[in-house]
Amino acid sequence: MKKDIVVLGIHDGHNASAALVKNGSVVAAVQEERLVNEKNYSGTPTNSIRKVFEIADIHPSEVDLIAIASLVRTHAPLKERPIHVRLYEKYAFLFRSHKMRKLLIYFLHKRRDMNEIIGVLKELGIESKEIMFVEHHFAHAACAYYQRPWDDETLVLTLDGAGDGLCASVNIGRDSTIERIASTTAYNSPSNVFYSEITGYLGLKRWDHEYKVMGMAPYGIAEDCIDEIRKIARVNPKMPLEFENTIGAYVIYVQKKLRKMLAEKRFDNIAAATQKHFEDILTEWVRNAIEETGLSKICCAGGAFLNVKANKVLREIEEVEDIFFYPAAGDEGIAVGAALEGYYRFCEREGIKPGREELGPIYYGMEYDDDYIKEVLKRTGWIEKAEYVDNIEEEVGELIANNKIIAVFNGRVEWGPRALGNRSILADPRDMRIIHKLNFAIKQRDFWMPFAPSVLEERGEDYLQDYKFAPYMIEAFDTTEKADEIVAALHPRDRTARPQIVNDWNPHYRNILKAFEDITGVGGVLNTSFNLHGYPIVGTPEMAIWTFENSGLDGLAIGNWLVVK
Ligand SMILES: [Fe+2]
Structure with missing residues (x-):
């Protein structure tokens, strides 16, 4: 065998x-x-x-x-910056050429x-x-290409802050190989030097809070400072598959220049211009890559592709035949x-013929059985309030329909940054008032950040314009008028949504949504990740119960156990 x-x-x-x-x-x-x-x-x-x-x-x-x-x-900036990283940040301009970059990485790899x-x-x-x-x-x-949802030759794009001295690459994927045809050195990273530094400039955490700039963007007027923002980064006019740093500084050293350039500009307008320019240069880069390779089926990965709004713009480019964003796009x-x-x-x-599997459900992590969960409930004293419920999915659907906010912990942990129903906090999306409770009593979340919906597959077309199966919350969509039904799970300003389309990949979660639909007629719920602000999505029952204790959650459905406060 x-x-x-x-x-x-x-x-x-x-x-x-x-x-x-x-x-x-x-x-x-x-x-x-x-x-x-x-x-x-x-x-x-x-x-x-x-x-x-x-x-x-x-x-x-x-x-x-x-x-x-x-x-x-790779290192997270600000948090851990060993001496070689600090030196690199200071002298990064010396390594902006590919030759010097290769030399540096060769040297650092040896060490x-x-x-x-x-x-x-x-x-x-x-x-x-x-x-x-x-x-x-x-x-x-490799994440994106080898698990792509088609077999054809593919244009493979990567874009992130930095990794091995690069920030972007353009590749052609054929059968079992990925051939690189262009790359951009980290010094020229539009994610790092431009988007992340603006994030830091706005008082948010670089390499973490970029999504908050994206969430803020629809509130601002891009035109107010787009001219200034355009001076930071662009597609290299001489090498159309590469980006170019035009501000002439790297990471933390960009801040001084930003303070001068953006003095007295409003934070929301800066966010709007940043998102707009980011979308514009990505669009130009993708178009150039399509023209160069003649390939219009595209796979994308790298932290920059967590920007669901930019992904929407790329999906809508006329020349793009199909595009696939790997959901764990960041370094995880x-x-x-x-x-x-x-x-x-x-x-x-x-000499072995390799197997290949298209990406399906991404519940790759650990799971805990009801006995283990019972032990944890005993240990934490919650067993007194806990009830074992056979039809917990119906019960959860009903509780949500009765305006309760319920955390769900079930099955295997999701892979990537999104909670897809196994470590999720669920709420009724019909009424905007739920947002106040979610933001202030539970997640200590920023008031401008939108929530997202999980929608039954058969109801996708009811709520999303130009519907496409989107199971991973990695792409944004414009929504229909009927999406008023799930208004609390849309961006409150531009009414876009970053949906999870729920099919039978997750029967437990689907049953909760069906139970909610049976009562309300609404084909989706508000789904936000099960964690407190600043903490990761909960992995273990212990973390779930700690989070439940330290938040204003109304209930926790953990395995088949239901705990209601
Ligand atoms: Fe990366």
Whole structure:
């Protein structure tokens, strides 16, 4: 019998994670933040590495290859800036050319600290297995390309803040290979130098709160400062597949220039102009790439593609035939990317015909049975108030319809930044007043940030214009008039939505939505991630109960247990 090919993927940088790929399919993947309760945890994903074996029920000795994402570890700016990162930020301009960038990465890769990873591998008894490094942007590209929803030759785009000295790449995917045809050095990153620095300039956290700028954008008037904003970054006029830093500074050193350029400009107008210019340069870059390659089916990954509004604009470009955004677009995703790339290279070398699986449901994480949950409820004293409910899905649907805000903890943890019904807080989307309660009593959330809907697949066309199956909350849509029914889950200013279309990939969640629909006639609920502001989405029952205790949630449906305050 043919032996299974098992590859362990590890990402040990910003938003660390681990993944297991078996015969080309992702069988387990976990973000370290979900286990240690620290958002965007950066470092060796010690717990996740152990956990993926447990989840997939694969013994570490079965691993054929260990694929490490990134030649050089990525770091979160401001939070952890070892001396070489600070020096790099100061002298980044010296490495703006591809030649110098390669030299630097070669040097830093040689010095890559592997002690912690090797320590974990030793504990698992697999330190002598083959290790392969997958360059950061190839890892992003691999996530999207190898799991694309078609077989054709594909234009593969990556864009992020920085990784292995690059911020963007343009590639052609054919069969089992990804060929890079252009890339942009990190110094020229529009995500980092432009979008993230504006985020910092507005008093928000760089490399974390960019989505808040995007959420603010519809409130402002872009024209007020678009001319100034355009001076920060553009598509390189001489190299149309590359971006260019035109402000002449890198990360933190941009701030001084921004203070001068944007003095007395309103924060909402700055946000609007930033989003508009970002969309404009991405559109130009994508059009150039289509023209250069003749390919109009596109796969995208990298943190910049978490910008659901920009994704909407790209989807609507006339020349784009189809576009697929990998949902774990940020660096958390590259453990999967590294494992997939490792798998294809391994098969190529060994003369094995590789398997391929289109992306489906992404509940790749750990799950807990009712007995374990009961133990935790006992330990925390909540068992007195908890009730075991056989038809918990109906009960939750009814509670939501009665204006209660209910957290749902069920099945395996989602992969990527979005809660897709297994670690979600659900509310009735019909009435805007629910937003006040959600923002102030539960999530301590910024008042301008929109919520998002989960919509039954058969009701998608009722609420979304130019409907397309969108199960991952990675793309925004304009909405119909009927979407008034789910008004609290739309952007309050421009009425766009970032939906999760719910089909039978998640029967439990679908049943909750059906129960809500039976009572109200409304085909969707408001779905926000189950966490408190500043914390990651809850991973474990312990984290779920702690979050429940420390918030104004009305109820918690955890497994088949229901706790109502
Ligand atoms: Fe990245």
